[in-house]
Every structure is written in structure tokens, then in C-alpha cells.
Amino acid sequence: MEKAIVIKNLRKEFGLKVAVRDISLEVEEGSIISLLGVNGAGKTTTIRMLSGLSKPTGGDAFIFGKSIRNEMNEIKNISNLSTQETAVAPNLTVLENLEFMAELYGLSAQEVRAQVDKIIQMFSFEEVKNQKAKTLSGGWQRKVSIGMALITAPKILYLDEPTLGLDVLARRELWKDIESLKGEVTIVLTTHYMEEAEHLSDCVAVMVNGEIKACGSVEELKVLTAADSLENAFVSIAQNQIAYSGNELTDTL
Ligand SMILES: Nc1ncnc2c1ncn2[C@@H]1O[C@H](COP(=O)(O)OP(=O)(O)O)[C@@H](O)[C@H]1O
Ligand SMILES: [Mg+2]
DSSP states (O other), rough: EEEEEEEEEEEEEETEEEEEEEEEEEEEEEEEEEOOOOSSSSHHHHHHTTTTSOOSSSSEEEEETTTTTOOOHHHHHHEEEETTOOOOOTTTTTTHHHHHHHHHHTTHHHHHHHHHHHHHHHHTOOOGGSSSSSGHHHHHHHHHHHHTTHHHHHHEEESTTTTTTTTHHHHHHHHHHHHHTTTTTTTEESSSHHHHHHHHEEEEEEOOOOOOOOEEEEHHHHHHHHSSSSHHHHHHHHOOOOOOOOTEEEOOO
């Protein structure tokens, strides 16, 4: 399988603050990887660099072989991002929001039609498509936001805390949508919900103070830390009791 993302010694400094500290990571095409970490760990900064919103201070990352340092224009054609801040225009209907985004990206009239129809079907927007976005629940608005990010049929999708603040049912509903993309779209998501990471991801990377302290499947992380749950594994790693990369233990203490 082709590597969708290869990160090499990626670094971001804000003045004296090192937000991302020379991280390296590989993500398989079509897989879902979750970035876990307490607030301030560097998850958003990492995603912002990968998606071209922020320039790295050091290192590089390759998205299907293209460098984020000097081939961002090509990368932007194959990746997209959905965050809490992603603008869903409140006074436009769901349909209008999707069409607007498609047109913004320069899709032809025919492509707009095809992509909008596809997203409406994928997210079951049929019943709400003529409603103004502001009349929808938080869960539906989040779906619209993700639908908008998928309008250009990206090969990579970044989801920064996609289910933050949603109720349990809305969150589960969104999981289904995200899961349905597995195999087709490579997804990097950040979350504070262990259950979500467990449910969705093929691979979990734990960030602590800008570093990736551990990376592996949920099972691998549990075995490594002798934990009975991902949450306990996470706590153990986040408290710097262990460092793990790939399939081998590394002792950094
Ligand atoms: N634009 C910025 N200017 C200065 N510091 C920043 C900026 N963005 C993020 N940081 C700092 O970088 C660190 C990592 O932040 P962030 O990537 O947002 O973490 P996370 O998403 O894991 O909560 C934090 O200490 C944060 O305060
Ligand atoms: Mg963040």
C-alpha cells in the first residue's frame, strides 16, 4: 500500500515555544489515524502544517510524495480540512453551502452537480438540504462542515476534533459517516474521546509536548503499557512513563 503521508522531523516553533518537536510518522493510504494528546500537545499545529495553513520551522512532510515545503499547491488539490471553525454559512441552506464550496474550488457546473449529489447521499442530507444551516442541530452542522470538506473528493481529510461538544447520539452518527470513508479517504483526526479513537482508528499516535511518544494500533498501545483500556494506556504514555515507536520499545528515560 502507498504511504499517503510521510512526516520527517517536522518542527514548528512559535518564538521560543516549540509546538511540534521534530516528529516523524507514516500513514497508510485509506487508513484513519487518531492524534491524541492533552491540550497544547501540538495536534492542531501538526494538522495546520500538513494542510498548508502554517509553515514548518524545520523538517518536511510528503503527501503522496509531494513536499509541504514547496509543493503545497498540488497538495491542496488532494487534501482538505474540517475544524470547529470551518465556516458553514448560517443563512445559506445545506444545498447552497455545498454548491458554494464546490464553486469556490472551481468545479465545473457538471462536477458541482455530481459532487453535491454524492455528498447529499453520503450524509443523508436529502431531508434537510433546503433548510438554512443555522436551523440545524450541532451534529448536522458538523456533518455539513465535513461534507463541504469532501466536496472536492480529497484523498486526505484532516478532522480537528470533529465531534467536540456533540451529544452521544450525534457523535455516533458522525462516526458512521467517518467510518464509511475508510479505505477511500486517508483521515487524520484529533480527538479527546478515547472511545472515538478506539472505534475509528487503525492507528493511534500520542503526542506529548510536541513529540510523538507512541504510535501503534489500540491493541499495541494497550499491550505496551500493560493497560486494560486505551484511556489507561494514554495516561501512562502522556505521563511520560514510556516511549514507544513502531514495533519496538525505546527507553528515553
Ligand atoms: N499561533 C500561535 N502562536 C503562538 N503559540 C501557538 C500558536 N498556535 C499554537 N501555539 C502553541 O503551540 C502549542 C501547541 O498548540 P496546539 O497545536 O494548538 O495544541 P493542541 O491542538 O494539541 O491542543 C501550545 O502551547 C500553543 O499555545
Ligand atoms: Mg487543537
